[in-house]
Amino acid sequence: MRPFYFQARKEIFKIHTRDWTPKPLDMFLEELAEKCVGYCGADIKSLCAEAALCALRRRYPQIYKSSEKLQLDVASIRITAKDFAMAMQKTVPASQRAVASPGRALSSVSKPLLENTLARILQALQRVFPHAEFALQKDQQPDSVNHVLRNDTVDSDEESPSIFEEKPTHKMPSREKEKFLSFSRNAYYQPTSCRPRFLLVGEPGYGQASHLAPAVIHALEKFPVYALDLPVLFVTATSPEETCAQLMREAQRTAPSIIYIPHIHLWWEAVGATLKATFTTLLHNIPAFAPVLLLATSDVCHADLPTEIKELFMDDYEEVFQIQLPNEEERRMFFEDLIINQAAKPPASKNSADSWVHRMTRGRHSQVEEQQVMCVDKAVEMLTQPVIVDYYELKQLLRYVTAVTKKYDIFRMERLYAVLCRCIYQHREDYDKTALVKEMKKEIAAFSYAQC
Structure with a gap:
């Protein structure tokens, strides 16, 4: 399942590469869009420009070592996936310049091992938090999804009572007590959940906090995430209780949203009684049908958690997901490329490709500058061994x-x-x-x- 903003990022990449010759493959743009979580339009534009500069530096490294003017053969510059990878290392998206997002897609290495588990988690999560379904749908336009995820029903198609005076007619008993500014939620137009909570449980080392929960947040990138982990609460200048209250109020204001607590079993042991009371009170004060998801992970099974935490996540209501070890097929896929393909790869070729530049030499002021073609690197022929x-x-x-x-x-x-x-x-x-x-x-x- 692709994240909500995936299609939007892909279209922006298309815009900024439409004049490239040749144009990037559609599959490559899809992979870029999936990895560039938190990139705004300006970030994507900057990334494409940086990738082009990386390709230029790779093709003509001598331009940074010489003070002479060089005429470059632009047609010989080929932007590769490695150039984009290098550009991504240098580019910090706007969403991560202040606070790093806890969301992170499964890496290409761990994906064969955990992608099936992640799919099952997202499927189970949709039953508890049906808003997730719209964030996971493909080919959705932002305006249409935002319409569905609104917290009210003011913009629904239901008929609203007239606020203007009308000609006297026979009285309707129910009309006298009708409220004009009261709008109830409508299950037909909007997803509805009651105090949505979701707990990922597994033995230590099963990847619930290190891999799976970040991947879930990445898939639900449409929703703002408020992490209540220990570094956030105890490193800020304000008190932990005040920080907790600010984040939870903000989560309710920007709903649908996610409150995320990794390692909730350790969290509960580390915080004091005042912070526990603050957290539980604020959590219970969130309206029952407000779409604020409490997402947490635990290395301790649900039955052995403190009573207060067990009461937050009801196992009978599918709010607890038990993570299992990867099966045989998943383990085989995890090691297959490494053993079958990478282990059999031949040594890298030592041949240096010819690189040509047009050197511009300065002549007299009255003369036209002459162009000289010179070979920078000489090709070294190597015998290929089996x-x-x-x-x-x-x-x-x-x-x-x-x-x-x-x-x-x-x-x-x-x-x-x-x-x-x-x-x-x-x-x-x-x-x-x-x-x-x-x-x-x-x-x-x-x-x-x-x-x-």
Whole structure:
């Protein structure tokens, strides 16, 4: 499911790259739009410009080392995905310049491992907080969705009583007590939820706070998020109670919104009695049908949580989502690209591409400047060696790592992934991958033994 503002960001990318030759692929723009959460139109424009500058610096590094005027061959400059990746590292979106957003999409590495779990979480969340459905729908125009997510029904199509004097008619008993400025919520026009709460529960290392909750917030980026984690409450100049009250009042004012508390079991142990009373009082004072979602994570099962927290999240009402370990297929997909593709990759080519520039030389004032074409880098011809890869052994290795990680949590699988990445990096210059396969198998066995 794509975030709400995904389509809008994609269209802005199209606008700022429409004059590029060749034009970026639509699939690439979709991936950019998905990753650029919190980027406004000016941020996207700046990102595209920075990517072009990165491509220029990569193609003509000598322009930053020479004081001479150079005429560049613009047609030879090719903007790549790596240029955009580098530009994103240098660009801080406006939404993150003051406070970093807790929302974060699943990384390309962890996505095969957790995307199915995330989909199930979002499906369950829609039953508790139906407003989420509209934030997750594709191809929605902002105006139409904002209409649905309004907190009132003033702009609905229901007939409103006339506020003007009319000719005397026979009296209607119900008309005498009718209120003009009272508008009730209408289930036909708007989603309705009653005190929506959602708790992600799992064993330590299952990724509920580090991966899944940020991914949920990323998917619901339409809604403002107010994090009540310990750093926010205790690092600010105001008291924790005042900060908590300000954030919760703001969450109610900007509803639909999300109040987010990661590691709520630790949060409850760390805060004092006054802050607990402030939080619970303000939470219960939010109107029952106000679309303010309380989202939290816990490393402690629901039954073992303090009574006050258990009463906030009712297991009988699908407000508690129990996270499970990845299944066999998810574990296989997690390691497949690393073992089957990256481990078999040949060494990087050492050939240097020819780079040409037109150097402008200054002549006499009365003469036209002459152009000279010079070769900056000389091509080095290298003999291509065959890569020796036993794909049967790689497939056996994939089956082996899939089997031994059956009871591994997310953190341990990520650590093992990093160990195998290190092996591949150390053997990146090898044309014969036999030693790499043996070392990877040895590392998997050693890691599995250490975890026992």
